[in-house]
Amino acid sequence: MTPPDAVGATSVLGELAQEVVGLRREAEVLAVALETGRHVVLEGPPGSGKSTLLRGLSRLSAQRVLFVEGNAELTPARLVGGYDPALVLEAGYSADTFLEGPLIEALRGDGWLYVEELNRVPEETLNVLVTVLAEGELHVPRLGRIPAAPGFRLVAAMNPFDAIGTARVSQAIADRLCRIAIGYQGEDAERRIVEQVTERSGDVPELMVALARASRGHPDLRIGASVRAAIDATLLADGLRRLRAEATPTRDTLLDAAVAALSGRITLEDGSARSAEEIVEELLDRLLTPPSRPERDGERPDGAPDAPPAGAPPGGAGATPGGNRHAGRPPAARTFGRALLAALHDDFTAVSPAVGQLDVDAFEALMREDSDAALALLHDLARATDPVLRARARRLAARLTIGLARSGTPRRAGVRRLAAIPGGHQEGDLDLERTVDRMAGRRRPEESDLVVRTWRGAQQSLALLVDHSGSMRGHALALAGVSTAAMMVASEGRARCSVIAFAGDARVIQDAGRPRGQGAVLDELFALHGGGLTNLAGALRAASAQLRASPPGRRVAIALSDCLATAGTEPAGALSGIDCLHVLGTSAEPDAVRAGRDLARRAGGRFVLLDSVASVPRQIAPLLAS
Numbered sequence: 001m002t003p004p005d006a007v008g009a010t011s012v013l014g015e016l017a018q019e020v021v022g023l024r025r026e027a028e029v030l031a032v033a034l035e036t037g038r039h040v041v042l043e044g045p046p047g048s049g050k051s052t053l054l055r056g057l058s059r060l061s062a063q064r065v066l067f068v069e070g071n072a073e074l075t076p077a078r079l080v081g082g083y084d085p086a087l088v089l090e091a092g093y094s095a096d097t098f099l100e101g102p103l104i105e106a107l108r109g110d111g112w113l114y115v116e117e118l119n120r121v122p123e124e125t126l127n128v129l130v131t132v133l134a135e136g137e138l139h140v141p142r143l144g145r146i147p148a149a150p151g152f153r154l155v156a157a158m159n160p161f162d163a164i165g166t167a168r169v170s171q172a173i174a175d176r177l178c179r180i181a182i183g184y185q186g187e188d189a190e191r192r193i194v195e196q197v198t199e200r201s202g203d204v205p206e207l208m209v210a211l212a213r214a215s216r217g218h219p220d221l222r223i224g225a226s227v228r229a230a231i232d233a234t235l236l237a238d239g240l241r242r243l244r245a246e247a248t249p250t251r252d253t254l255l256d257a258a259v260a261a262l263s264g265r266i267t268l269e270d271g272s273a274r275s276a277e278e279i280v281e282e283l284l285d286r287l288l289t290p291p292s293r294p295e296r297d298g299e300r301p302d303g304a305p306d307a308p309p310a311g312a313p314p315g316g317a318g319a320t321p322g323g324n325r326h327a328g329r330p331p332a333a334r335t336f337g338r339a340l341l342a343a344l345h346d347d348f349t350a351v352s353p354a355v356g357q358l359d360v361d362a363f364e365a366l367m368r369e370d371s372d373a374a375l376a377l378l379h380d381l382a383r384a385t386d387p388v389l390r391a392r393a394r395r396l397a398a399r400l401t402i403g404l405a406r407s408g409t410p411r412r413a414g415v416r417r418l419a420a421i422p423g424g425h426q427e428g429d430l431d432l433e434r435t436v437d438r439m440a441g442r443r444r445p446e447e448s449d450l451v452v453r454t455w456r457g458a459q460q461s462l463a464l465l466v467d468h469s470g471s472m473r474g475h476a477l478a479l480a481g482v483s484t485a486a487m488m489v490a491s492e493g494r495a496r497c498s499v500i501a502f503a504g505d506a507r508v509i510q511d512a513g514r515p516r517g518q519g520a521v522l523d524e525l526f527a528l529h530g531g532g533l534t535n536l537a538g539a540l541r542a543a544s545a546q547l548r549a550s551p552p553g554r555r556v557a558i559a560l561s562d563c564l565a566t567a568g569t570e571p572a573g574a575l576s577g578i579d580c581l582h583v584l585g586t587s588a589e590p591d592a593v594r595a596g597r598d599l600a601r602r603a604g605g606r607f608v609l610l611d612s613v614a615s616v617p618r619q620i621a622p623l624l625a626s
Helices: 006-019 024-035 050-060 076-080 085-091 102-107 123-135 187-198 203-215 227-243 251-262 276-288 338-344 360-369 371-381 387-408 432-439 475-491 518-527 536-548 590-602 616-625
Strands: 040-043 065-069 081-083 098-100 112-116 137-140 144-147 154-158 178-181 221-223 417-422 451-456 460-467 496-502 506-510 554-561 580-585 607-609
Touching: 024 040, 024 050, 024 178, 040 050, 050 065, 050 112, 050 154, 065 102, 076 081, 076 102, 076 123, 081 085, 085 432, 102 112, 102 123, 102 137, 102 144, 123 137, 123 154, 187 203, 187 227, 203 227, 203 251, 203 276, 227 251, 251 276, 338 371, 360 371, 371 387, 387 518, 432 451, 460 475, 460 536, 475 496, 475 518, 475 554, 496 518, 496 536, 506 518, 506 536, 536 554, 580 590, 590 607
Parallel strands: 040 154, 040 178, 065 112, 112 154, 460 496, 460 554, 554 580, 580 607
Antiparallel strands: 081 098, 137 144, 417 451, 496 506
16 A cells, blocks of 8 residues: 555545445554554454445555455465466476465555455464465465565454354464454444435434344344344335335334344344344334333233142242252252242242342342352243243353353364365365376376365264253253253364253254254253153163264264163163263262263263363363363
């Protein structure tokens, strides 16, 4: 970028402000960073104007942008370039047979290299960029050294909220980039953007902007809608109004437009029991007809107290006097009434002061004081007789459980590696050097001569076995829920995962061939009641059936249990089809620890005694990495 004088820079930024609304400060920092030879990463949510900002600045500065889409298939060869196989076989290696990639074009000063979704780029490819940024040059075999021209700039962009298919950018890259955080523009700016793009003004653009902005703060949404959704919703509403011959769009027309524009762009919180369409409709109705008074949390139309569990004695007989948190639990019940919950948990009335109410602040205070007691209470609330309290507890339990797992479970970056595979039946980039070597001087290659470089990862299938027999109540089920969530989070994108609940018999909650959302799986786990015998052998046979149906690769089972079998055959005789069995022990009783260790040892796995909810992700990390 040619350094402009102050007047020229002001003129460029003034023109840019007309194109990119509300990002004047970010534009100034970006322009000066590029002018002074810095490399930059633009970090912000989708639709915040990152690409528009860079393209506008490059056009006004007469700079070409070499666009590279960052994804798992961006190999070093596709970024740097490579030799044309046909030309090499005909004329040999030379500069004329090398096809330059976007990185080399940018290094020669032909434009700025713009890498979108930087945190999706594989580790091997990022290492090429580290070398270029550190040394200011690139070495290509047989081609030689390519120094960076004075005009070379790397501009990267990434979305900090997306966790699927991404990895943390290494410090080696981050230390060589200036970071410009770009958030959503203010409401006035977003309204102007919608009006400029759609060439429409009035109530509808204002409503759709408010709708998109409201989605970003909804408790059931992890990611809200960007201004792009407001643009599409405005255009759809206007088109539907004309199609339906309406003077002004009706509520149904606005809803149809909003659902089409927003429902595919928003991301539900893990554990949410609602659909995207329901949330969009709720937000729209709230904006169209604000309630006359705020809804009271936990308000219930009939106000009736919940009934005690069927067959439970009055007052929760069988509970330990004083409500000891983990001891003296009664026989398993399918639901818990308020009297029984109060007898089991000292903190119940503080967390649920009335029918249908769940005081999140009180629960969070209990989490800070005693996370094990808090989650044990929450898991029992998830089976409360009161349907309103039960639904709220399940949503909170799923969200909190997955949140604990995400925050504590390390996600390995760079799991896949480039591997050279002989034979022409593989997809990938041709490894010309190895192919020429295998040809042994022949003019034309045969299929067996071809060597392809492609991404290969360690294939693994997981079967998670969750014990809900009579020994698994409250605290133990809380441990099982967090452990299951942690393993599902850690296996995302790199292992097939099935979940099996067992007591006297085994039930598949998640079939690896038909995966479900984490929230749905956990919701079923929370609905389980601890009771019955422990048929561990039956659960292992169910796991073996799931693993045998998986593609070839390592087949691992992980059992969350005290391993004290009270039904079925000997567990060690049911390990056929399981390459490795790890045991997460839920009881510190000597017999349970001994049984768990013996079973894990015989199955080539490890035994880990779970000691607290907070330590679960750290304790299971070695199992998932092995």
